[in-house]
Amino acid sequence: LSTEPLEGVNITSPVRLIHGTVGKSALLSVQYSSTSSDKPVVKWQLKRDKPVTVVQSIGTEVIGTLRPDYRDRIRLFENGSLLLSDLQLADEGTYEVEISITDDTFTGEKTINLTVDVPISRPQVLVASTTVLELSEAFTLNCSHENGTKPSYTWLKDGKPLLNDSRMLLSPDHKVLTITRVLMEDDDLYSCVVENPISQGRSLPIKITVYRRSSLYIILSTGGIFLLVTLVTVCACWKPSKK
Structure with missing residues (x-):
């Protein structure tokens, strides 16, 4: 039996939660290590009831065709990081990256949570x-x-x-x-x-x-007396016109 340790891809990330702003960019930063010098196969997914594949690549070369909602918004880096531009509210969620290399036995995985918000206007x-x-x-x-x-x-x-x-x-x-x-x-x-x-x-x-309440009553009563005096004065001075 072989006693050599199993090789695998190890992925680390400096942050597990990123707060993004609508219309701006967010860097889902990771770093992987491997004993192999081959290019890695990278797969980013947005976790949903049915996971959505954001991008797949060999190194930084994209495999296949990007979904329409991700075209011109994706950039991959050699360390496996993903830059998502022109953020939309629908981009919010948990992202999972899988990195594998042919020579390695295990696939490395890491998740990063992304929130996307609209800034608060002055209330x-x-x-x-x-x-x-x-x-x-x-x-x-x-x-x-x-x-x-x-x-x-x-x-x-x-x-x-x-x-x-x-x-x-x-x-x-x-x-x-x-x-x-x-x-x-x-x-x-x-x-x-x-x-x-x-x-x-x-x-x-x-x-x-x-x-x-007392102050208001004084104001109202004073105003009421003034109005009453005015009406009495007007009535006393008024005389019907002669035809």
């Missing part, structure tokens, strides 16, 4: 009004942004993360903040931060003014 806080009456049942703030995939939301009050408060209710995705039973202490600056794996955006702060 803004939307409200129906920037003023609210003290002890109102609810006041809602909405963190809105036009672009960006996989967003996560954080709310800030006076530039600091919101403290744990039972009156501060967040929607399941944290995009909407609802302040219940509004208090005077809620009078402050509010902003939101939106981020994803490749970017972050922060809104301009918006000032929410809380009025005490």
Whole structure:
């Protein structure tokens, strides 16, 4: 029986997770080692329910015809690495590379995860009004942004993360903040931060003014009296025209 160790291809990768941006490039970097000097057979696949072959090659020479969605977007390197250009959202997933050499007994394998996202555009806080009456049942703030995939939301009050408060209710995705039973202490600056794996955006702060009920009543009553006096004066001075 032979006692010589079995030879094989060993593949290493500096990273296992790469965050890519739509329209840009991502390098799926690997390095292989082998005792053979022959050119390697390289196969990259995108793992799906049914794996999708991205490219096959001998060395850097592509074997066969590339799929239409990968044409002019693929570049192979001698160490087995794959450069994928003009990234699309559909490119996201787990990529597996297999490298084999005729003289070697074993095929080397390595997987790399690629995420692809659209950068977050600058968010803004939307409200129906920037003023609210003290002890109102609810006041809602909405963190809105036009672009960006996989967003996560954080709310800030006076530039600091919101403290744990039972009156501060967040929607399941944290995009909407609802302040219940509004208090005077809620009078402050509010902003939101939106981020994803490749970017972050922060809104301009918006000032929410809380009025005490007594103050509002004074304003309304004063305005009402002024209007009543004006109407009485107009009626007293008005005389029907003679025909």
